[in-house]
Amino acid sequence: MRILILGGDGMLGHQLLCSWQERHEVAVTLRRPLQTYSEYGIFTRENSYDAIDARELGRLHEVLRDFQPEVVVNAVGIVKQRDEAHAAIPSIEVNALLPHRLHAACAELGVRLVHLSTDCVFSGDKGGYREGDLEDARDLYGRSKLLGELRQAPAITLRTSIIGLELSRKKSLIEWFLAQHGRIQGYRRAIYSGFTTIEMARIIERILTRHADMYGLWHVASQPISKYDLLLQLAHLLHKDIEIVADDSFVCDRSLDASRFNAHTGYRPPTWDVMLAELAEQVRERKA
Template sequence: MVVGTIKALIIGSNGMLGSDLCNMFPYAVKLTHRDLDITNKEQVLGSIQRIKPDVVINAAAYTDVDGCEDNQELAFQVNGYGPGHIAEACSKVGALLVHFSTDYVFDGSRNEYIESDTPNPINVYGQSKLLGEQKIAENTENYRIIRISWLFGIHGKNFVETMLKLSTQMDRVKVVNDQFGKPTYTVDLANKITDVLELEAGIYHLTNEGVCSWYEFASAIIDNVVPCTSEEFPRKAKRPKYSVLVNSKTEPMRHWRAALEVYMKERNK
């Protein structure tokens, strides 16, 4: 599928991932939260029926994992029912829906997960994102749900920037060494979407290669990091110990260390 020949709509176009998707689809119609409230069903149906896109890429989400515990209704509206509204609208106009879900739909009791494994989220964020997956499947057949993990990108707040900032403010930065996942560069993810459009409907795992703990990830970014346990660093939302997604249906992307190297050069320009 040639990017220039499809009429794409990107929802959540000003976010970290959305910004890189806009670079990948320069001719897309781009909508931010100010332009479209995905929790408003009538607004979603009206906008998508008016635009009549071939492909809708939904990068809008409420991603504050701890915040979701305090704002559960908002989390379920934005991450759960909102994607369902988009899916219904896509079905009406015959558009393909690409939607981003999360590794946090799993409970972390296994070392790794493939696309067909049964979700069992242990926090509100994961529960709300799983509801989004379910609502999409209920409302359209032509969808690509992409589960992603540990995103970092130039256009938003992320773990890399947090580490760099804390490194200058503290003598030692404590980071947990008992939660494992796959860091993923938003540019690599955005570049992979055209491949996904060619695949059959369903759920896909897309991450950079390489498994690490948050501590190992931090160690690749700053020098003054020290390991700690999750018990030493309590958070409002429970995190899965292992949220390692296996890309079993697509060609693997480069290692996260190689992607991080590119990111660091890009941010230092």
């Protein structure tokens, strides 16, 4: 399968490339010139379109015509941890408008589109959210991502959340945790139902190879876990010398109900024991 990944240098995008490149013809778009990624050893002139600003629709059309993918995966997004997440114009351009422009381009070319949304379209006041629940995000990030969701063929929108290793920005939960020492707080009432990027790569590949009929909006979720327990378990697996103190002051449950997705696909999420063991091994390999 010919797959184009937009945002190949992001936390999810580079993992998709690494996971799929031996079984599929995969190309990625990169924000910066190719030579600035040389230290990572995964991007080449053959698998990359470099210096691509996703907001420049003309350049994206050129890439689509040149690579002629069967599938486009939109892994581009301005996430909460970035400074731009507080700026309306880039957030709206990338999170809200870009997906619809991609949808129009892909529909014209007969290309399937996979778009990644987020559990942050919900406030986190109740948890166990289903696809039909009212989206009540109160911040710019959640609202901009909601506006970017696609519900018509040939697009499929996956509402989910991911943790994993990054290449350069290193502002995500796991990268923050790996950089900590001594004593930190762990939110015991912050409930999470996402996946590692390793498992998310498997989920998307499963959809692409087994479920050509799927389009519209789907919740994809794991067994809910608190951020405190997640970090405690990862610290144990990594033998990390750190004290994680339970903090109940922050309350947020954005867990998703993925029963509809699981019933349709037959997918059963792995346990956090399994996913975090894989992530810990990935951390050790990066250090080696």
